[in-house]
Amino acid sequence: MPTSAAVTRWQVDRFGGDEEHYPNGGIWRFTAHAPSVGTSGTSGTTSAGGNPFATMVKRTGAEHLGTDPVWRGRPEPEDPQWWGREATFYESDLATSGWTSGVRAARCHAVDDHDGCRDVWLETVDVPANIDVCERAVAGLARWQLATAGARHPWLSEDWIPTHVRRRGLDNARTLAHPAWPSAIERGLDPCLREAVADRIIDPVEIRQLLQGFPPLLTHYDFHNANIGAVGDEVAIIDWAYVGWGPVGHDAGHLAADVADRELPPDKVWDLLRSAYCDALTEAGWPGDLATVRRSMTTSNVLRLGWQIDHVLNIIGDLPDEAIPSVNARLRFFAELQSSPEMAR
The missing domain is CATH 3.90.1200 (Aminoglycoside 3'-phosphotransferase; Chain: A, domain 2)
Structure with missing residues (x-):
């Protein structure tokens, strides 16, 4: 995750995900509020145009399979709803290869393994689509x-x-x-x-x-x-x-x-x-x-x-x-x- 001395604060919002019903341990948005790049060369954690940098994190793991009988994640890799497939996709060539100009999979900043979880850090996407x-x-x-x-x-x-x-x-x-x-x-x-x-x-x-x-x-x-x-x-x-x-x-x-x-x-x-x-x-x-x-x-x-x-x-x-x-x-x-x-x- 980008860091900078110019960052004033991080705002963390949990806006989606349900560790009980759906197969994830939560979805969060992290927003870094910082000044844009100035004439002095001081850099902040910003996106293009001086907007605050934001990233999404989705928690996956064998402990977050959910309870929904249809959408519940499964622990076996051969199951169509294996819990680890999303993180594995973003680590593979399929996430970045074969796409043409203008349409692509969302960019993944990192897959963070810790405490039995695989947190998938992604760029923010403006949804829903028209x-x-x-x-x-x-x-x-x-x-x-x-x-x-x-x-x-x-x-x-x-x-x-x-x-x-x-x-x-x-x-x-x-x-x-x-x-x-x-x-x-x-x-x-x-x-x-x-x-x-x-x-x-x-x-x-x-x-x-x-x-x-x-x-x-x-x-x-x-x-x-x-x-x-x-x-x-x-x-x-x-x-x-x-x-x-x-x-x-x-x-x-x-x-x-x-x-x-x-x-x-x-x-x-x-x-x-x-x-x-x-x-x-x-x-x-x-x-x-x-x-x-x-x-x-x-x-x-x-x-x-x-x-x-x-x-x-x-x-x-x-x-x-x-x-x-x-x-x-x-x-x-x-x-x-x-x-x-x-x-x-």
């Missing part, structure tokens, strides 16, 4: 994925989506019997969503078989707009805890699902980010068929995000009336994707 930054992010990710297609690191995750669905314990009959359906429909949820629930594929073995037909590339797996942001004029991507092999296009589709109906309707967001991703693959020399990319993007996200209807039913009583149309639009869009010709079965 739709323009998201569009740049998927294009940069596509180029990085092709540049790293030959990566050979044993710690990279595999089988992430089938494992994720299995840990959610989805059951179509149980979801259809959820007691919140009448009130949800009365408040505006489309009753046709029940048909989508009945058609969900939730067997991890079947999911695995469907995904094996798509070309694998390195996949972030938590690619949403709160993990994408700006550092000056550059786009930076954070939170690489689940990085590993996954179906081409999955991250672009997951991001589209996350930002759907925030700035644009779901179908417009999907088309925009899919086009940006496919165009970047083509420009980077993708040798495959873009129709396969589109099918992979659709199939992998329909399979992964089938739990969203359960989530909405569980929280419907807490949703304000003005949020229902947006929620309904997103769920309907995924129901349409599930029955689309691009959905591999």
Whole structure:
């Protein structure tokens, strides 16, 4: 961490992380308040333009696995949610190689090992991303994925989506019997969503078989707009805890699902980010068929995000009336994707 005699004080703010629920021991922001570089040559701990230097630290470790049954970290390196993967990614060449100008992984200042913890010190990133930054992010990710297609690191995750669905314990009959359906429909949820629930594929073995037909590339797996942001004029991507092999296009589709109906309707967001991703693959020399990319993007996200209807039913009583149309639009869009010709079965 940079130091200087000109530093007046450090401000430490804990703003995220939950050592009980989520798999980390906390996230802090350290800000050094100091004068900018003056004409006399006196230097302070500042960023470009004289702003206070700031850094983030995320605590990871075998003692901070969390209690959430889906997102809980695991102690085994071969598990898709091994607790040590994020720090290992930042120590590897994958964090710094293969990126193109303007889009990259967030810079890591250090990985600090102490007392059974691995603290990851990162530059600060201005999140969440707007739709323009998201569009740049998927294009940069596509180029990085092709540049790293030959990566050979044993710690990279595999089988992430089938494992994720299995840990959610989805059951179509149980979801259809959820007691919140009448009130949800009365408040505006489309009753046709029940048909989508009945058609969900939730067997991890079947999911695995469907995904094996798509070309694998390195996949972030938590690619949403709160993990994408700006550092000056550059786009930076954070939170690489689940990085590993996954179906081409999955991250672009997951991001589209996350930002759907925030700035644009779901179908417009999907088309925009899919086009940006496919165009970047083509420009980077993708040798495959873009129709396969589109099918992979659709199939992998329909399979992964089938739990969203359960989530909405569980929280419907807490949703304000003005949020229902947006929620309904997103769920309907995924129901349409599930029955689309691009959905591999």
